[in-house]
Amino acid sequence: MKRLVIFLIIIACPCFLYSDNYLINGGQQSLINYRMVQKIEPAKGTENLYLCYVVPVSFSSPTYNQTIEAFDVKFSVKPDMQKEFTDLRGNRVVRLVWQSPGKAIQAIIAITAKNHTMLLPIQTDAPYPLESLSKDLLQFLAPTKKAQADHPLIKKLAQTLAGNENTEFAVVQNILSWMVDHMHYVLMPRSYDALYSIKTGAGNCQNYSHVSTALLRAAGIPARVVNGVTLKQPYDIQTGQGIITVNMAQGRHSWIEVYFPDLGWIPFDPQQTALYVSNRFIRIESGLDNDETCNDGLISWKQNHNYHDKPGFEEVINAEFPRDQVTLTADRQAGGPHKLMFYPQVEADFKSFAPPAFASTLVEEAVNVLEQEPESPGELKFGNLDFPQNISFLTARDSAQLNDEGEMEMRKNFLVETAEYVTTSGNQYAQAFILDQAVNVEFISLALHNFGGDGQVWVELFKDNSEGKPGEYLATSEYLNIVNIPFSLGYNWVDFKFNKTAVTLSPGRYWLALGFTGSPIINWFYTYSKTVGPNDGTRYKTLFDDTWSRCLTWEFNYRVCGKIIAPGSYIPE
Numbered sequence: 001m002k003r004l005v006i007f008l009i010i011i012a013c014p015c016f017l018y019s020d021n022y023l024i025n026g027g028q029q030s031l032i033n034y035r036m037v038q039k040i041e042p043a044k045g046t047e048n049l050y051l052c053y054v055v056p057v058s059f060s061s062p063t064y065n066q067t068i069e070a071f072d073v074k075f076s077v078k079p080d081m082q083k084e085f086t087d088l089r090g091n092r093v094v095r096l097v098w099q100s101p102g103k104a105i106q107a108i109i110a111i112t113a114k115n116h117t118m119l120l121p122i123q124t125d126a127p128y129p130l131e132s133l134s135k136d137l138l139q140f141l142a143p144t145k146k147a148q149a150d151h152p153l154i155k156k157l158a159q160t161l162a163g164n165e166n167t168e169f170a171v172v173q174n175i176l177s178w179m180v181d182h183m184h185y186v187l188m189p190r191s192y193d194a195l196y197s198i199k200t201g202a203g204n205c206q207n208y209s210h211v212s213t214a215l216l217r218a219a220g221i222p223a224r225v226v227n228g229v230t231l232k233q234p235y236d237i238q239t240g241q242g243i244i245t246v247n248m249a250q251g252r253h254s255w256i257e258v259y260f261p262d263l264g265w266i267p268f269d270p271q272q273t274a275l276y277v278s279n280r281f282i283r284i285e286s287g288l289d290n291d292e293t294c295n296d297g298l299i300s301w302k303q304n305h306n307y308h309d310k311p312g313f314e315e316v317i318n319a320e321f322p323r324d325q326v327t328l329t330a331d332r333q334a335g336g337p338h339k340l341m342f343y344p345q346v347e348a349d350f351k352s353f354a355p356p357a358f359a360s361t362l363v364e365e366a367v368n369v370l371e372q373e374p375e376s377p378g379e380l381k382f383g384n385l386d387f388p389q390n391i392s393f394l395t396a397r398d399s400a401q402l403n404d405e406g407e408m409e410m411r412k413n414f415l416v417e418t419a420e421y422v423t424t425s426g427n428q429y430a431q432a433f434i435l436d437q438a439v440n441v442e443f444i445s446l447a448l449h450n451f452g453g454d455g456q457v458w459v460e461l462f463k464d465n466s467e468g469k470p471g472e473y474l475a476t477s478e479y480l481n482i483v484n485i486p487f488s489l490g491y492n493w494v495d496f497k498f499n500k501t502a503v504t505l506s507p508g509r510y511w512l513a514l515g516f517t518g519s520p521i522i523n524w525f526y527t528y529s530k531t532v533g534p535n536d537g538t539r540y541k542t543l544f545d546d547t548w549s550r551c552l553t554w555e556f557n558y559r560v561c562g563k564i565i566a567p568g569s570y571i572p573e
Contacts, residue, residue, distance in 0.1 A: 024330045024342060027118040028235065028279040031323040034111040036229075039314040040299060042101040045307030049101045050407065051079075054285040054296035055092040056111060056228075061257075061266045062122055063276035063344060066283050067114040076106040089224070091285040093295045104312075115279035119328075119344040122275060126168040126260045129220050137259060139288070140222035146193045146289040147210045147225075149217035154194060158218035168221060168260060169348040175215045176274055180339045183208065185271065185528040187415065188388050192290065205254040205414055206290045208270040212256055213289065222259040226267065227293040227412075228284040229253060231319045235278070237328045242549030244330065245540075248280055250317050251393075251416030252297070254290055255281070271528055272553075273342045297412035300403060310400045310410065339529070380439050383559035384532045387447050387525045391490040393417040418554070419449065419491070419523040423457070423516045429524065430462070430470050430513035430548060431556045432537030438565035441503040444477065444512055445493040447525035447557035450485040455518015457482065459496040464509040468536045469548040474510075475503045482520045491525045493559070504565070509534070512558060526554045 042049050053073055059066045079096040086092055098105060133141075143150035149158075161174045186202040194214035197207040209225045216223040230248035237244040255269040255277060267277045287293040299311060396415045403409045422429045444459050456479045465471025477496035485494055514524065530537060538552040 024119055024237065024328060024344060026327040026329055027116070027120075028328070029116045029323075029325045030114070030233075030279050030321050032111075032113045032115055032231070032279075032282070033320045033322065034113065034229075034231070034282055035318050036109040037316045037318075038107040038109070038297075039104055039312075040107070041104045041312030042098075043301065043303060043307060043309045043311045045304035046101060046301050046311070047099070047304060048302045049098040049105070049311070050298075050300040051096045051105075051107065052295045052298040052300075053094045053096075053109065055094060056113075056282065056284045057092070059283050061276075062263055063117060063119065064267050064279070064281070065116045065118075066281075067116075068111065069114060070110070070112040072110045074108045074110075077101065077103065087287075087295065089285075089287045089292070091287070091293075091295065111282065113282060115281070117276055117279040119276065121345040121347060122263070123347040124167075124169050124260055124262055125348070126262050128162070128166055128168045128171050130168060130222075130261065133222065137222045140224050140259065141217045141220065142288060143214070143217065144289040144291065146206075146291055147214040147217065148193065148195050149214045151195055151214075154198065154214050155218045157198065158215045161215065162219045167348060169346065171219055171221065172216065172258060173274075175219065176212065176268070176270060176341070179208070179211055179215070179270060180341055183211065184531045186386055187418070187527070205271060209254045209256050210289060212268070212270040216256075216258060224257050224265075224286045225289050225293055226255050226257055226283060226286045227252070227290065227296060228255075229282045229317060231280045231282070231317075233280055233319065233321055233324065235280070235326045235328065237330045239330045239332065241332065242551060244551045244553060246278070246553050247420070248278075249416040249418040250319070252412050252414045253281070253416070254293075254414060257286065275344055275346065276342075294411045298409060299397075300405075300407040300409035302407055310408065312395070313397050313410070314394045316394065378564050379561075380437075380564050381559055381561050382435070382439075383433060383445075384527055384555050384557045385559055386531070387491060387527065387557045388415065389447075389490065389492050390488050391415065393490065417523075417525075418528065419525045420552075420556075421521070422514055422524040423453070423520045423522045426542050427540050428513060428515070429540045429552075429556070430511045430538075431558055432464070432468075432509060432511050432533045432539075433558065433560060434509045434533055435505055435507050435560075437507055437567075439505050439560070439562045440565060441498055441505060441560060441562040443495045443497040443561050445495045445559045445561065446514065447491045448485070448494045449491045449523045449525070450482060450487060450494075451521040451523070453482055453519045453521040455482055455516060455520045456480060457485075457496075457514060457516045457520055457522065460513045460515050461503060462511040462513065464511060468534070469539065470511040470513060474505075475501050476515070482518070482522075491523070491557075503562075512560075525557045526552075527557060528554050530555045 058068050080099045081097040083095045162171045165171045183201050189203045192206040194210040197203040197211045213223045230253045232250035234247040257265045257267050268274050269277050284296050285293045398411045398413045400408050400410050458479045459477040461474040462470035463472040536551050539548040540550050541548045
């Protein structure tokens with residue numbers, strides 16, 4: 001064992017063949033005016049309608065600090081009753097009741113927060129295993145239905161990952177490194193529990209929280225799940241190779257906090273960051289798992305037995321940043337997990353870690369959305385294909401269920417609109433893809449939402465310039481008039497055909513870029529992390545850029561469709 005200074009960043013984008021870590025310095029300091037507007041339309045026959053909110057509190061850690069300066073909730077219809085209580089995990093809950101509500105209720109939740117993320121060197125000497133934990137901490141070692149820390153498979157994996165380490169940081173690092181390398185982001189998984197995610201390697205923010213929490217608890221390290229919201233205000237990290245732009249979706253999010261005896265509770269976003277979260281996070285409630293952290297945004301009702309429909313619901317989040325100071329720089333380093341995470345500088349006892357063969361075999365049954373089988377022999381449909389089609393993100397809600405009090409309830413969900421406005425006048429966006437076989441390209445589809453405007457859009461194809469950027473121009477698709485792109489509730493495939501020009505691609509790395517003219521208003525859906533392509537495979541440039549030097553930390557949803565060319569066939573240059 002030796003003392004090392006660990007310099008890592010975890011960028012929520014996997015490495016294709018290599019790790020791509022950075023030493024990050026600086027911080028973020030912002031004043032945030034947050035506003036959530038909810039509209040609830042009572043169902044027919046509703047006798048009582050109940051709404052719950054959790055009052056956010058200030059939070060302090062060595063890296064992320066939240067100061068709540070104001071919190072206010074207003075309603076268009078005055079509630080008949082209001083009750084406040086503190087739940088088992090210390091969250092302050094407000095429950096409101098409307099008796100026989102006859103019209104829609106609008107709720108406006110307003111928060112003023114000062115958020116500060118400071119990435120100074122962290123030193124930790126916490127030993128492992130942890131000893132003499134208080135009763136308050138022991139509760140965060142408990143297994144739950146979503147974080148099955150007592151399951152034999154999870155216990156064995158945690159023991160394997162902990163190995164013979166004698167510091168807490170080393171064990172946490174091993175667990176998080178294994179997890180980020182063996183999971184990929186799926187917006188709508190079939191289940192949210194840890195065991196499902198370990199076996200399939202798939203999940204959304206709830207799954208990432210449950211896997212990391214279950215493994216940490218199984219290793220004897222207290223961990224708790226945190227719920228809140230993330231805000232879509234982007235920020236840049238300056239590197240020697242260009243700019244990395246980080247942008248979270250605006251909506252509900254789940255992450256974790258881990259207890260260190262010498263640091264206290266410190267936040268991790270297992271999708272993206274270790275030992276901190278950015279100041280674009282608003283922390284609201286915490287608990288054992290996401291089944292327990294369900295009070296904020298909870299809707300429940302009692303209904304006449306002759307009726308069985310559920311309330312209508314809309315939720316819109318907005319945030320303003322009257323003050324926003326970001327000074328983040330990063331230098332590329334070697335080492336770390338194959339996939340990437342942002343880390344601040346850490347001084348701790350740590351040694352290089354290689355997961356044993358057992359850990360790797362646990363995900364051999366993974367549901368792999370990355371390699372899609374052709375629809376028929378000789379056909380190819382390749383790309384980042386997993387996104388929710390025709391979903392209204394304003395009204396999306398979990399299904400109604402009966403609770404222990406005999407009420408029907410709908411909990412908040414974590415289905416967020418991860419999309420970028422890609423027809424801005426100043427930016428052009430490009431996505432890399434890698435082919436392992438020769439293909440005659442017939443069309444390329446992008447997951448788009450057309451909000452209107454006028455003009456045309458098209459797709460351009462480029463070779464890679466061997467520096468990880470678009471290079472030699474190859475072809476342009478047919479032009480699509482904005483008025484001919486069908487309107488839908490959410491996102492759907494828009495096909496860009498290459499009928500007029502034969503496009504034959506040899507195995508290798510290529511780029512597709514969205515071109516446009518006029519004033520179209522179009523969003524392009526993306527997926528957290530790089531589920532198909534390389535770490536630097538999503539780029540953009542402004543009108544003032546000579547090269548595609550700006551990277552994005554996620555991957556656009558696309559598909560490349562065509563005919564596979566048999567090995568040995570002639571491929572024109």
